[in-house]
Every structure is written in structure tokens, then in C-alpha cells.
Amino acid sequence: xxxxxxxxxxxxxxxxxxxxxxxxxxxxxxxxxxxxxxxxxxxxxxxxxxxxxxxxxxxxxxxxxxxxxxxxxxxxxxxxxxxxxxxxxxxxxxxxxxxxxxxxxxxxxxxxxxxxxxxxxxxxxxxxxxxxxxxxxxxxxxxxxxxxxxxxxxxxxxxxxxxxxxxxxxxxxxxxxxxxxxxxxxxxxxxxxxxxxxxxxxxxxxxxxxxxxxxxxxxxxxxxxxxxxxxxxxxxxxxxxxxxxxxxxxxxxxxxxxxxxxxxxxxxxxxxxxxxxxxxxxxxxxxxxxxxxxxxxxxxxxxxxxxxxxxxxxxx
Amino acid sequence: xxxxxxxxxxxxxxxxxxxxxxxxxxxxxxxxxxxxxxxxxxxxxxxxxxxxxxxxxxxxxxxxxxxxxxxxxxxxxxxxxxxxxxxxxxxxxxxxxxxxxxxxxxxxxxxxxxxxxxxxxxxxxxxxxxxxxxxxxxxxxxxxxxxxxxxxxxxxxxxxxxxxxxxxxxxxxxxxxxxxxxxxxxxxxxxxxxxxxxxxxxxxxxxxxxxxxxxxxxxxxxxxxxxxxxx
Numbered sequence: 001x002x003x004x005x006x007x008x009x010x011x012x013x014x015x016x017x018x019x020x021x022x023x024x025x026x027x028x029x030x031x032x033x034x035x036x037x038x039x040x041x042x043x044x045x046x047x048x049x050x051x052x053x054x055x056x057x058x059x060x061x062x063x064x065x066x067x068x069x070x071x072x073x074x075x076x077x078x079x080x081x082x083x084x085x086x087x088x089x090x091x092x093x094x095x096x097x098x099x100x101x102x103x104x105x106x107x108x109x110x111x112x113x114x115x116x117x118x119x120x121x122x123x124x125x126x127x128x129x130x131x132x133x134x135x136x137x138x139x140x141x142x143x144x145x146x147x148x149x150x151x152x153x154x155x156x157x158x159x160x161x162x163x164x165x166x167x168x169x170x171x172x173x174x175x176x177x178x179x180x181x182x183x184x185x186x187x188x189x190x191x192x193x194x195x196x197x198x199x200x201x202x203x204x205x206x207x208x209x210x211x212x213x214x215x216x217x218x219x220x221x222x223x224x225x226x227x228x229x230x231x232x233x234x235x236x237x238x239x240x241x242x243x244x245x246x247x248x249x250x251x252x253x254x255x256x257x258x259x260x261x262x263x264x265x266x267x268x269x270x271x272x273x274x275x276x277x278x279x280x281x282x283x284x285x286x287x288x289x290x291x292x293x294x295x296x297x298x299x300x301x302x303x304x305x306x307x308x309x310x311x312x313x314x315x316x
Numbered sequence: 317x318x319x320x321x322x323x324x325x326x327x328x329x330x331x332x333x334x335x336x337x338x339x340x341x342x343x344x345x346x347x348x349x350x351x352x353x354x355x356x357x358x359x360x361x362x363x364x365x366x367x368x369x370x371x372x373x374x375x376x377x378x379x380x381x382x383x384x385x386x387x388x389x390x391x392x393x394x395x396x397x398x399x400x401x402x403x404x405x406x407x408x409x410x411x412x413x414x415x416x417x418x419x420x421x422x423x424x425x426x427x428x429x430x431x432x433x434x435x436x437x438x439x440x441x442x443x444x445x446x447x448x449x450x451x452x453x454x455x456x457x458x459x460x461x462x463x464x465x466x467x468x469x470x471x472x473x474x475x476x477x478x479x480x481x482x483x484x485x486x487x488x489x490x491x492x493x494x495x496x497x498x499x500x501x502x503x504x505x506x507x508x509x510x511x512x513x514x515x516x517x518x519x520x521x522x523x524x525x526x527x528x529x530x531x532x533x534x535x536x537x538x539x540x541x542x543x544x545x546x547x
Binding site: 167168171175 | 364366384385386389390394395397401403405406410413414415416417460461464
């Protein structure tokens with residue numbers, strides 16, 4: 001029991017922190033643009049594919065640095081020459097632009113790398129069990145993922161709250177006109193934030209690719225969960241994004257690891273059904289089976305009972 | 317230093333500024349007076365590059381019409397907006413840091429100096445700006461703009477909603493700023509401090525300058541005051 005709990009917590013932490021790397025960028029970009037960037041997870045996918053290709057020639061470690069930088073530069077260019085122009089036509093146009101971009105990137109990935117799953121592996125250096133507990137191994141690569149995510153979180157927090165540029169970014173997001181009047185180039189700041197946000201998504205892709213497999217549908221798989229997180233945490237709230245990421249990561253991980261389901265509940269209630277009952281499939285559902293639905297269920301509940309999200313503020 | 321000539325501006329189809337002329341010299345305090353809706357705030361926004369005008373705005377003999385807000389700010393025009401717009405979640409010190417245009421600190425004003433001039437702000441340096449009183453927020457907003465070392469500072473209704481004693485403090489600060497060679501364009505609806513501290517005054521009505529003179533002359537021009545200022 002204890003070992004299940006420990007491993008479920010560690011795995012939940014890995015997923016949660018990975019989700020946060022995407023959610024933090026998405027929520028910052030949302031506060032800035034006022035619309036959700038539907039292509040955000042596509043930058044995550046690009047990170048994985050870039051890293052795969054680079055690692056074929058230079059190995060994993062150079063890819064870890066180069067791929068996110070390339071993704072961030074691409075993001076900054078897309079903001080400068082795409083979104084900034086579309087912005088003049090309003091939010092709907094921006095939303096549709098990011099939608100189109102998501103499909104474009106997915107098609108491009110299939111065009112250049114094909115539909116098959118890529119053999120993108122974690123580096124040999126980290127290919128050993130970090131520790132063995134109750135006969136179960138915890139891979140060193142997962143510990144590395146946790147380490148990178150926490151380092152990024154601390155770095156982001158430090159830059160945003162302790163440096164002058166971070167203060168300018170915080171202020172520019174909520175009061176762009178005032179900040180421009182104080183002599184700061186707000187469009188440049190926005191481009192940089194977009195670049196860093198997409199770069200972070202790219203980094204998440206680089207480190208997640210070997211574990212969650214690198215295939216053209218990976219953006220769709222993670223993208224929808226990231227939106228759920230940003231909404232649950234409260235649009236525009238970094239703290240909310242962190243809490244919701246960990247919540248979803250742990251929730252899914254515990255649900256998968258748990259060994260309970262409807263049969264246990266029914267037994268506990270003292271109810272039993274015949275094997276040929278028409279709703280037999282429902283009576284036999286287990287928690288691991290419904291784990292993928294839980295985030296969306298949580299989303300619906302949050303939207304009903306707390307529409308602004310856990311940490312969100314309602315615009316007055 | 318600032319020369320505005322034949323300035324026109326529109327909001328949609330309404331013609332807000334209809335040929336505004338005025339100028340401000342170095343170290344001078346000039347007031348732009350007028351009732352609500354005559355185009356005072358629009359004039360400020362237009363100079364700041366937030367509204368697209370036709371006409372001419374020369375700052376230090378350089379045409380600034382068509383430049384972006386941050387470029388205009390970098391040339392040396394500071395603006396203290398009517399709504400004050402301090403950043404409520406940032407501390408007093410962070411608000412001041414935000415006003416600096418570069419981290420090199422070549423400004424003639426330093427944070428420590430601001431705190432010496434306003435012990436109130438110094439005591440609350442690490443308190444979020446949002447919890448300050450209205451008067452303190454006004455001071456903070458002016459100090460923040462000064463941190464960027466502007467040569468001309470435009471202030472929109474700095475005394476609005478402040479207690480008489482604080483209004484007096486604001487007046488003293490403005491005189492102190494001007495004494496250091498910074499030109500001030502004071503935009504006001506009421507005559508309170510405008511007549512006391514200005515070197516020259518302009519009165520606006522219907523998007524035009526309708527009167528120009530010294531504070532003393534305006535004090536005596538009861539006809540002008542009745543028609544364009546008094547409610």
C-alpha cells in the first residue's frame with residue numbers, strides 16, 4: 001500500500017510539473033493577449049521533434065539546450081509577424097489564427113517526420129534506476145524531469161518577482177498603456193514573453209518526448225489537459241496554474257494506481273447485480289478506467305461552482 | 317521645449333481637438349484649464365502618442381507626431397495619468413523601479429531621494445501600492461514618472477479627490493520639480509493650485525484654446541472665467 005502511494009505520488013509529481021511547464025507559459029501568454037493560444041501544445045510537440053532530430057547528430061544534452069531555444073525563436077517570430085498583425089482584427093481572429101497554427105504545425109510535423117512514433121530515447125547517462133523501493137525501480141530520468149521542472153519554476157518565479165524586467169513584465173501584462181508611457185517598449189516585451197512561453201513548452205517537449213512517446217498526436221493529447229489546468233487554476237494566474245497542474249497530475253496518478261471501482265462500492269453498499277444486467281459495464285467500472293476523464297469532470301465542477309477558477313480574479 | 321500647433325484629433329467621427337496651439341518652455345509651469353469634455357485629457361493622450369492626430373507637436377525641435385508612446389517617453393516626456401494607474405500588487409519600491417528607463421540609474425532623481433522628499437512613501441517602501449491612500453498614490457505616481465528623468469512632465473488632475481492639505485503638498489512638489497529645470501504641463505479642471513503655482517495659463521473650450529494669459533490676468537478676467545471655467 002505504502003509503495004503504491006509513494007510511486008503514485010512521484011509519478012503524479014512528474015506529470016504535474018511537466019504540465020506546469022506548459023501551463024505557466026500558456027497562462028502568461030493568455031494574460032497578455034486576452035485569448036487562449038490553441039497552438040501552445042504544438043510548440044511542446046515541436047520541442048520533442050526538434051530534440052529528436054538534434055539528438056541523432058549531437059546527442060541528447062545539446063538538444064536539451066538548442067531545441068527549446070529554436071522553438072522559442074520560432075514562437076517569437078510567429079508573434080511578431082503573425083499574431084501582432086492579426087491582433088488588430090480582434091480576439092476572434094486571434095483565436096482562429098492559433099487554431100489554424102495548431103493544425104499547420106501538426107501537418108508539418110507529419111510531413112517532415114512522418115506519422116510513425118519516433119524512437120526518441122532518454123540519454124544513456126540517465127538510464128539507470130535511481131533507487132529501488134519495495135522491489136520497484138524509480139528511473140533516474142524521471143528524477144531529472146522533476147529537477148528540471150522545479151529549477152524552471154524557481155527561475156521563473158525569481159525573474160518575475162525579483163528583477164526589474166520581471167516587474168516590467170508583470171505591469172505590462174495588466175497596464176500596457178501606462179508601462180508604454182513610462183518609456184518601455186511593450187510590443188517587444190510581449191514578443192519576448194511569447195518567445196519564452198513557447199520556449200518553455202518546447203523544453204517540456206524535449207524532456208517529455210522520451211517518456212510520453214514522440215508522435216504527431218502528442219500535442220492534442222496534452223493540449224486539452226493543459227487548457228483544463230489553466231481554466232481550473234484561474235486564467236492568468238501562475239500560482240493557480242501550479243496548484244492545478246499538481247492537482248491534475250496527482251489525481252490522475254492516484255486514480256491509475258488505485259485498485260478500487262464500482263464493484264467495491266457496490267459491495268460496500270451491500271448491493272449486487274446479476275452478471276447479465278443491461279448496465280453491467282457501468283457496474284464494473286474501475287477508477288483506473290475512468291482516470292482520463294477525471295480532469296474534465298473536475299473542469300465541469302469548477303466551472304459550475306467557481307467559474308473564475310481556483311485562483312482567478314474576475315475582471316471588473 | 318514643447319510646441320503644439322494646429323493639433324486636430326478625432327474619436328471615431330467626433331472632432332475632439334480642433335486646432336490646439338500652445339507651448340511650454342523649460343522649467344516653466346503651464347496650466348491647461350477647462351471644463352470636462354473640452355479635450356484637455358485628449359490633448360495629453362495625443363502628445364503621448366495614444367491618439368492619432370494631424371498637426372504638429374515639436375519637442376526639443378523634433379517632430380513627435382506619429383511616434384509610439386514608448387519612443388515619446390524615451391525622448392523625455394513623462395505623463396501622470398488622471399486615473400493614477402499605480403500597480404496595486406507591486407510594492408512602492410517596485411512601482412518606482414518601473415519608472416526607471418534603464419537600470420543604469422543616470423536619472424537626476426533617485427529612489428532614496430524620493431523617500432527623503434516623501435517620508436510617507438519611504439516608510440511604506442515594501443507595502444503594495446494598492447493599500448496607499450489616494451494622496452500617497454498620487455505622490456507615488458508622480459515620483460514614478462520622475463524616476464524616468466523626463467524634461468517635461470504632463471499631469472492630469474493631480475488634486476482630484478485629495479484633502480486640502482495634500483493638495484498643498486502636491487503644489488509644493490510641482491514647484492520643486494520645476495525648480496530643477498523640468499517643465500510642467502498641469503491639466504486641471506479647478507483653479508485650486510493652478511493659479512498659485514503656474515507661470516502661464518491656457519483655457520480650453522470646445523477643442524480649442526480660448527484664452528491665454530498669466531494667472532493674475534485670468535484672476536481678473538471674470539468674463540472668461542464665467543464663460544469657460546465656472547460651473
